[in-house]
Amino acid sequence: MAGSTLGSGPAAAQFYIGPSYLLVPGATGDAKEPSHRDWIRAEARYWTERPKLPEIRGITALKNDLLFSGSTAPTQGPNVLTLSIDKRSPSLPALMARCRSGERLAEVRYAEAAEIARHPQEHGPKPADVPDFYEYVLSGVTLDCPTVVDAPEQALRLKFEAIRWVNHRPQPEPRAIAARPAILQPASLSGYRRTFVISWFAAVTDAAPDQCPRMNSKPSPADYFALMPEDKAARLRKELADKGVGPERMPYRGPEELDVNLLPGIVADPGHQAPHADIVKGFDLDGDDGRGPPSAGVRAHKNFISPDGRRGIDNQLFTVEGCVEGLRRKGFLPMIFNEGRAAGQPSALVEISGIDDERNDDDVRVTLFYSEDGLRRSPAKVVLPDYTFRVSASPEFTQDFVRLRGRIVDGVIETDPGDTLHVHEVTGIETTFVKPRMRLEFTPEGGIKGVIGGYLDWRKRLVFQIYRGSDYENTVGLQAPAIYNAMKRAADGLRDPVTGEFNGISAAFDIEGVPAFVPPDRASRLAAGR
Structure with a gap:
């Protein structure tokens, strides 16, 4: 050497x-x-x-x-x-x-x-x-x-x-690399279709104004110096007195200055603040309402009640992210990711087809697909309705077209679970749902709003939360070791039959959209699953 x-x-x-x-x-x-x-x-x-x-x-x-x-x-x-x-x-x-x-x-x-x-x-x-x-x-x-x-x-x-x-x-x-287009079941049912371009997509993190007695916080200089030898800590405190501990240094607060963003388990768990709420949006993903022993393959966890009264709601991601300022609805990451998507490409669209009755219909199809045409916005940056979007033919996006079977009950569109659903975002980590389902409503303004839910691989979601190391700890308001341990504790599904570990965390994401159109020839091919 x-x-x-x-x-x-x-x-x-x-x-x-x-x-x-x-x-x-x-x-x-x-x-x-x-x-x-x-x-x-x-x-x-x-x-x-x-x-x-x-x-x-x-x-x-x-x-x-x-x-x-x-x-x-x-x-x-x-x-x-x-x-x-x-x-x-x-x-x-x-x-x-x-x-x-x-x-x-x-x-x-x-x-x-x-x-x-x-x-x-x-x-x-x-x-x-x-x-x-x-x-x-x-x-x-x-x-x-x-x-x-x-x-x-x-x-x-x-x-x-x-x-x-x-x-x-x-x-x-x-x-x-190459990818094949997804194979969709034909959606050529009776009735008509309505198409929407997604204007908002982010995790459900807001349930009540007072849900967080305390917010999570970024690491402090005391955290940085805690494991450092006293003589070196004293020297650095003096050197950094006017500048503080910047994000270029803060990750290296592990023993012997190891990086705790990349190895978040090597320091003591700082503790993570969870929200206090009983009514939270989401789905009953596991068929268990929490009032008895958990079903096989499910970790015991708190079940919520949905705003419309459904019991057994599984949304453990909310328990982790609900008191992180930069992950809430008006926080840094949802705002910057939605701004980036709205200002760029691709555009995600949702189509409900086979509609015979918008109040009650026992057989409709819900398709999520993509266009490489950008969203149109007003000078105030409001996404504008009624524009036409060509359906993408790029394998990058066609591999992730998804069609789910559903129904409309009292004006609410509900889908059966699918296998996977991948949501593309321009800037940031993309989101893949396992066992996805949707619950959507037509709005009086002619748009759509609702929730997409399923299980996320908790490790991939963790990367989203700490992607830029201590830059994110500082701007989002969290500590990587704390949220790492919180995610491990909260993971409640996708149990590995060999190791017994829970690799999935239940989640729900808000989705909003405005009316849009697809060229007739592409709409016909999309309906046929091509």
Whole structure:
């Protein structure tokens, strides 16, 4: 390692919150996943000492979802891989013993999921020649274990002299990928159709004016200095007295200045304020109203009552985001994402077809699709109705066309659950619902409003919440370790039958739209599922 600086070279943009796996000679693993059974499981990771955060695509040019980024691992050593491991792991004592001994390991194998490692704004199928897991052999490894007693996870730093990529090659730039259009069931029913372009889309976070006795807050300078040696803290306090602790420094408040935005479990949970509410919009996603033992595959949680009186409403995302100022209806992220979508492309549209009676109809279809024509707005930036939108033919968007079967009951459109529903946004992280459903109403002004609900992968939603590290902690008003632990606790669905973990969090999103039109020839092809 002489003549080299640990962690030198370009630092790749990255976020990796999710399982990865370590194989250490002589150490028994605990992973239950069939792909890496008996390896040691990690919960998050980052490569290099000071990795960059992902760029936000779509700010300066149109965002292309049909890309697949390669691994962010360094191509040579010396360098470092930093992991977090659940402190309940039976593998941890042996690793800690290796840390204390300072033993140099000839080789350690590491594997990470290609899907989790790709840029979070990419969407589309993984190429057939990309392995499910990237694997590496790290050589000349020494272990370092910076510890925080009350943290739920243990940091593990692997300083290695060399790295060998086992089953793939470095990919300097994202590669273009292909996607097939979604297959839609024909919607050629009797009756007529009404089409709307979406003017607002954001998570349900507001239930009552007094729902938050206290709001969540950003990390303070005290948090930054809490784990720092006293002499260094005193020196930096003096140096930063007039400037404060900026977002470029704040992530590195973990033990030995590790990044707590990328490894949010390695410090003590700061605690997260949840809203106090009983009436919240959403859906009964699990068929359980919470008054008895939870159904199989469901974690026990508070059930809400909807504004129209339905019981058993599952909306655990509300319990996490409802007291974060920058995630509420008028907060920083919903406003900037909706502004970006309204000012750019694509436009999302909803069509209700097969309408015979707008009050009661037992068989309609609800289709969500996209146009590459932008929204039209007034000088006051109000989305204007009654414009025509061509239906996109781009696979980037046609892969995500969705049609759900539904009905109209007392003027409310309700759909059956689907498989998945992906909502494209121009700036920000896109949202994928599992087991989606919709509940919509026609407004007196001729528009539409309602709710889309389902389960979100909680780790992907977490990336949305902390995407720009301490910039987001500061402007949104949260602490990455706090919201990480809150999301893990709140996850209530999509239980993994092997690990027993809950990978999904129930959620509901407000949706609003204004009347729109589609050219007749494209409307006919869309109705036919083409």
